[in-house]
């Protein structure tokens with residue numbers, strides 16, 4: 001090494017790039033080489049961490065593709081052409097839901113009895129012209145409000161429509 005040369009070194013493995021201190025471009029090139037090496041250096045603990053995380057993501061996605069192909073397709077659709085930063089912004093405040101809910105997805109059992117509607121019904125005991133003020137069913141009103149459960153078919157249709165609108169607005 002002459003007086004005018006210097007070494008840029010990898011802090012992990014000690015790999016050195018000799019450069020001429022009189023040449024700015026030489027120095028820049030040497031630093032660029034060291035940065036590139038750093039991102040792949042087998043002794044860099046971050047490189048190992050990235051490899052491990054990549055392997056974990058691939059394994060997880062492989063499992064998802066096998067067990068829940070629809071969910072895997074959603075992941076591909078949501079992540080396609082986006083960076084991780086964009087993905088996390090998009091997922092903030094959102095939830096991944098199946099396109100269609102069913103007994104198999106656990107929603108039927110989970111939502112049974114959750115939703116009612118109040119409808120006006122006619123008393124089955126009284127005459128409309130002359131309702132009994134002491135009637136146990138209508139209390140003398142003849143028309144009265146009754147809670148009826150929203151049907152599972154309607155709940156499924158509402159969910160499906162929510163997803164359709166969400167996907168159309170993407």
Ligand SMILES: [Zn+2]
Nearest residue numbers: 010012013041
């Ligand atoms: Zn190195």
Ligand SMILES: [Zn+2]
Nearest residue numbers: 123126135138
């Ligand atoms: Zn009545």
